[in-house]
Amino acid sequence: MNTFWNTTMASNSSRPTSPHLQAYRLPLTGIISITHRMTGVMLSGGLLFFVYIISALAGGADSYAAMQDLLGFWLFRLVYWGFVYALFFHLCHGVRHLIWDTGKTFDRKTLDRYAMIELGCSLVLTLMTLIFV
């Protein structure tokens, strides 16, 4: 292996380089892919808020009112709607992962089309939540 590396690989400087993250502009699918992972991590952190909210409800009317008071602050409202959008984005891209698992929709044109569809769907679901729930 070492001999192979030294004589064949290292001397051939014209071989194609791999896409380096700092030099390579990610395609839309790549951006969505890393966003899926980032939203997943953030949503996991958001579960702390869920534990707080449901514990406040279990604590009775007083702790519930205190929780509503605190989370009514505009910054927490912003975090809440960020959470909702992240949730729907993660859900939509998750569904696409399930479609990918069937081995279909991997060609470039379909990849880009589905990327736009899932971005649209997550936005629509968030707006529906804003209006109907």
Next chain:
Amino acid sequence: MDLRSPLATVRGLGSAKTGTTHWWMQRVSAVALVPLTLWLITFLDMSLNAPFADTLTWLTTPFNTVCIVAWIIVAFYHAALGLQVVIEDYIAAEGIKIIAVWAVNLSFLFLGLAALLAVFRTLTIG
């Protein structure tokens, strides 16, 4: 003489350890979470906006209780599975990696239990 089959001697030794279980359960929990998200959204919206009695009545309705309990179990499990993959991808040092995965799994087990306890407590005040 080794009476174990060739397959038995190599099982679990590959880089995937227990094979597809982790990957598979990530998918199973994901599918379960798609419909259950409706209950999470409803619960969150009520908790932030509705009066105490309304939210309590909604959560203690048996069907809603079951769906929220199911969501808690599946969502915290799904989060721990996902974070484990992220840790395994970005932390190279074997020792820190194992400790981080344990910490994540135990934390989400603990948080999930805390959430479940809260649900059961709401049943006693209702």
